[in-house]
Amino acid sequence: MNATRRQQPRRLVVKLYQFFHISSAFLYCALLVRWLVLLPLVSRKYLPGGIHRFLCCLMVYSAVGNILWWIKMRGLAWSIFNRHNLKNINLIYLVAILHFYDDFEHSPLLKNTSYSSFIVGLSFTQMYYHWNRIFKGPSPEPRSSKSLASRLNAFIMIPLLYLSEFYLLLLNTEIDNYHNGPKTVLFNKFVLVVFIPLCLHLYKGFLYK
Template sequence: MANTKAQIRKDTPETVKKVSPLKSRLYQYFRLSASLLFISLAARWAALFPLVGTKFLPGGIHEFLCYLMLYAGLFEIVWTLAFRGLKKTLFSRTFLKDVNFLYFVANLHFYDDYEHALVLKSICYSSFIVALGVSQAYCHWCKLFKGSGRKRKTLLSMTDTFATLPVLYLSEFYLLLLNVQMPNFHSFPWLETLNKVVLVVFIPICLHALKKEVALW
C-alpha cells in the first residue's frame, strides 16, 4: 500500500517536470520553421524542375538544401538532448537521421562547383529532394506540439511510411553510390573508405528504421 501511494505521488502533475514557456515556444518555433522550410524546398523544386530540368537544377537549389539539412539536423539534435537526455538521444532514430543529414552535407556539398557535379544531375537527386521535403515537413509538423510520440494512423502517415520514406532511402543510397563511383576533388582517402563502409550498412539500417516505423501501425 505504501509503495502504491508513493507511486501515485510520483505520477501526480505536481511532481512532473514542467517545461518553461520560453523553452516551449522556442521548440515550437523550430518545428514550425523547419516544417515550412521543407515545404519551401519541395516548392522550389516544383518551380525549378520544369524550367531547368536535371542539368541545371543543382545551381538553383543545392545550397538551400545543404543549409536546410544543417539547420534541421543540428537543432533537432539540440532539442532531442534537451528533452530526452544524452543516453536516449544517442540510441534514437531521430539522432541517426540527423547524423545522416550532416554526413550527407559533408559528403555532397560540392561547395565550389555544385552546378557542375555529375552526381547531382541524376534524376535521383530530384526524387531525394521531393521525398525529403514532403517527409520532413510532415515529421516536423507532427512534432510541433510535444506529446506522447504515438503516431496517428492517417492517410498522410501511411503515405509517408509506405511511399515517401522508401523513395527517400533508395534515392539517397543511389546518390551515395554515384558519389563513390565518380571522382571528385572534395574527397580524401579516409573519406572514401568511410563512404564505402556507409554504403555497406546503409540499406540494412534503413530497413531496420523502416521496420520500426511500420511497427507503429
C-alpha cells in the same frame, strides 16, 4: 507569484520549441515548392545551382536543431545514437560528402534523377515529421496514425528517400571528383555496406511501432 515566474521560462522554451518545428516544416515546404518551380524552368542540368545551397543549409539547420532539442528535453543520459538522431546525423553526413562548395553547379552526381527524388522524399518526410512535433515532445516513438498523409509518408515517401539516398551514395563512390580522398571513399563504402540493413531495420521499427 513564484509559480508565475517559474512558468515564464517554461513557456519561452515551449514557444521556441514550437517555432523551431514550425519553421522547419515551412522551410521544407519551401524546398519542395522551389524544386517544383525550378525543375520545369531549368531542367536537371541547372537544378543544383538554384537549390543545392538552400538544401544543405536547411538539412544542417533541422539536424542540429533536432539534436540540441533532444539534449535539452532528454538530457545526455539518454543515448544520442537512437533512431531519432540517426536521421539527424545522416543529414549532416550527407551535407559533408555531397556539398562540393565550389563546383556543385557542375557536379554530374547532382544532375541525376535520384537527386530530385531525394529532395521530394526528404521534403515530404520532414514536413510530416516536424508538423507532428509542434505540440509534442521529442519522442522517438510517435503514435501511429492511419491518415492519408501518414500512409503516404510510410509507404511511398520513406522508401523513396531511402532508395534515392542509397543511389546518391553509390554514385558518389563511382564518379571521380577531387573532393573525395582515399580515406573518404573508404568510409563512404563502409556506409554503403551498412546502409540497406540499417534502413530496413529502422523502417521495420517505424511500421510496427
